[in-house]
Amino acid sequence: MADVEVNWPWQYSFPPFFTLQPHPETRSKQVSAWKTLILEYCKKAKIYTLDVREASQWPLFNNAAINRKLDSSVIISILSELAKNGNAAALDKGRNRWDIYWHTLEEWASIIYSYISDSGLQNTVLTFYEISNGADTESQEFAGMPIEVLIKVLRLLENDQKCELILSNDMQGVKFF
Amino acid sequence: MRRGVGLGAIQKHKLEQAKYTNIGNEIQENQIEQMTKQLEVFRVHLEDFATKHKNEIKKNGEFRRQFQDMCATIGVDPLSSGKGFWSVLGIGDYYYELAIQIVEVCLATNTKNGGLISLDELRSKLIKARGQSRLHQEISKDDLLRAAQKLKIFGSGFSVVSVGNGQYMVHSVPGELSMDHGAILQLLSTKNQSFISVKSLCSQLSWKEDRAKQALEQMLDQGLSWVDLQDDDAVYYFPSLFTIASSTDE
Numbered sequence: 001m002a003d004v005e006v007n008w009p010w011q012y013s014f015p016p017f018f019t020l021q022p023h024p025e026t027r028s029k030q031v032s033a034w035k036t037l038i039l040e041y042c043k044k045a046k047i048y049t050l051d052v053r054e055a056s057q058w059p060l061f062n063n064a065a066i067n068r069k070l071d072s073s074v075i076i077s078i079l080s081e082l083a084k085n086g087n088a089a090a091l092d093k094g095r096n097r098w099d100i101y102w103h104t105l106e107e108w109a110s111i112i113y114s115y116i117s118d119s120g121l122q123n124t125v126l127t128f129y130e131i132s133n134g135a136d137t138e139s140q141e142f143a144g145m146p147i148e149v150l151i152k153v154l155r156l157l158e159n160d161q162k163c164e165l166i167l168s169n170d171m172q173g174v175k176f177f
Numbered sequence: 178m179r180r181g182v183g184l185g186a187i188q189k190h191k192l193e194q195a196k197y198t199n200i201g202n203e204i205q206e207n208q209i210e211q212m213t214k215q216l217e218v219f220r221v222h223l224e225d226f227a228t229k230h231k232n233e234i235k236k237n238g239e240f241r242r243q244f245q246d247m248c249a250t251i252g253v254d255p256l257s258s259g260k261g262f263w264s265v266l267g268i269g270d271y272y273y274e275l276a277i278q279i280v281e282v283c284l285a286t287n288t289k290n291g292g293l294i295s296l297d298e299l300r301s302k303l304i305k306a307r308g309q310s311r312l313h314q315e316i317s318k319d320d321l322l323r324a325a326q327k328l329k330i331f332g333s334g335f336s337v338v339s340v341g342n343g344q345y346m347v348h349s350v351p352g353e354l355s356m357d358h359g360a361i362l363q364l365l366s367t368k369n370q371s372f373i374s375v376k377s378l379c380s381q382l383s384w385k386e387d388r389a390k391q392a393l394e395q396m397l398d399q400g401l402s403w404v405d406l407q408d409d410d411a412v413y414y415f416p417s418l419f420t421i422a423s424s425t426d427e
Contacts, residue, residue, distance in 0.1 A: 010289070015372075016403035016414045025400045029288055068407055 004045040004059070009037060018068035020077075034070075034078045039087060043102040048149050052076055052096045099149060103141075108153040112142055113162055116176045125166065127173040147172075223247065235271060238317030245323065275316065275324040278303055280335075283349035290417035291400035292350030295366070296321055296337075298417075299347055318345075340366040346417065352399050357384075357392040362415075371418040374410040 011017040011033050021027040041047070041060045052075050055061060061070040076095050082088035086104040091097040103111065112131070116122060119136075131137060132145045142150075154174050157163045163176045233240050282302045286294055296318055304316060325347055328335040334351045340363040348354055354362075364381060365373060373381075378389040393413045396402045405412045 010419070014403070014414065014416065014419055015407065015412070016405035019404060019406045021403055023397055023400055026291065026397075026403060030403075068405075 004041060006037075006041055006044055006060075009033060012037070012063060013066060015066050015068050018063070018070050020071075020074045031078055031081055035082055035087070038078065038082065038100070039102040042100045046144050047100055048144075048146050049091070049097065049099050052079070052098065099152075101149075105153050105156055108142065108145075108149075109156040109160075111140075112153060113157055113176070115140055115142075122176050125171075125173050125175045127171070129172075131174070236315070238315045238320060242317065242319045245319075272320070272324045272327060275303075275320060276327050278306065279321065279325055279347070280328065280349070282306060283347060287349070290415075291402070292348060293362075293401050293415070293417040294347050294349070295417060296325075296345040296347060338362065342367055350399070355392070355395075357388065358396055358401075361392060361396070362418075365415060365418055371416075372405070372412050372414040374408075374412045376410055 011030075017030060017033070021030050038060065042050075052072050056069065056072050056075060061075060063069070079088045079090070079098050079100075080095070082100070083090065086106070087101050089099045089101070091099060101108070115137070126134075128147045128150055132142065132147065132150050137143050145153075151165070154163055154165055157176075158165055161177065163174050166173045166175065227234065227244070230240070230244075234244050235241075279299065282299055283292065283294060286298075286302065300316060300318060300321055303321075307316075322337060322345065325335070325337050329337075334349065336348045336354070338346045338348055338354055338359055340346055340359070344366050346362060346366070360382060361373065361378065364378075365371065373393075375386060375389045375393060378384060378393065379386055382389075384392075393402070396415075397404055397413065401417070402413045402415045405414055
């Protein structure tokens with residue numbers, strides 16, 4: 001995991017932040033601070049998916065300076081909270097692997113679609129790779145988005161009849177309308 | 178001489194008594210009149226003084242404190258007088274305004290500190306919030322205390338706790354802080370420390386374990402502290418004191 005430049009909030013240096021709080025009100029403040037921090041961290045580091053078993057070792061959940069770490073079970077419960085707002089989704093039954101959406105899928109859909117219309121790319125066929133890794137989209141926020149996530153976003157647009165996915169053996173792409 | 182024992186003697190005695198009382202009352206009335214006059218003169222002077230030095234009073238914290246003391250000695254409270262002369266002066270307004278800003282800062286920092294804030298932090302936040310334009314109006318801790326104390330009228334939701342060494346904390350959520358809670362805050366604030374365990378509390382204040390545990394748990398239940406379970410013992414942290422210790426960000 002490369003070092004990520006994060007403006008750590010004061011809580012990050014506050015040891016009990018890494019222990020799930022028993023008092024309901026305090027806990028809700030704590031969880032909401034964690035939610036914000038996780039999304040910000042993933043956004044800065046361009047993390048779209050994570051595995052809790054590995055992520056629990058990241059600096060995000062592990063402040064070596066004060067020797068505190070967030071327990072995996074707590075991480076999972078916070079990710080589940082994020083999922084309620086569409087900011088995360090569990091990928092397996094064990095809830096170890098997660099998609100993280102620092103933009104919800106709906107937000108991504110509108111970001112990508114605005115890019116397409118601004119660039120006049122309607123009625124053109126683009127490969128998934130061109131969208132997420134192409135030279136033209138390098139400066140876009142969605143650059144580097146994994147294909148699996150991209151497909152989920154495009155499915156939403158497809159539901160709105162704004163594009164059509166082409167998933168044949170020799171071509172993995174999308175045509176926007 | 179033999180004291181009179183007859184009816185006449187008793188009556189005479191009564192009459193004398195009455196005369197004495199009358200004279201006494203007269204003297205008292207005179208004195209009161211005198212004093213009232215003096216006070217009235219003093220008041221007029223004080224008002225003159227206040228009008229003349231209005232700006233000084235608003236701007237200079239030390240000056241303001243002395244003026245307040247002077248007013249207190251003669252029973253004038255420029256803070257509570259919204260009508261008449263004192264309202265023209267606007268000193269009460271100054272403190273009302275300050276009180277409102279105190280409430281604002283307390284609300285704004287509530288998520289972080291659970292409704293407990295040191296007067297020092299409150300002051301620096303408040304000065305920041307008031308911004309550049311008012312920089313010349315320095316606010317002293319004394320002003321803050323006066324203003325914060327005014328907020329007591331809102332009931333138990335607002336109180337100022339002395340934590341020793343001239344340090345104060347403002348408590349802005351309903352719920353009383355007991356003597357024990359105060360003692361814990363005082364201990365930590367004196368040591369400039371934001372956390373404590375049951376064991377260490379017991380040894381430092383010679384409390385029984387039950388007492389220490391109960392006090393710490395109550396503060397946890399009021400959202401004033403957080404518990405850390407990643408050490409040998411549970412350690413209770415106070416975010417309101419945490420800032421003082423590390424003076425981080427925001």
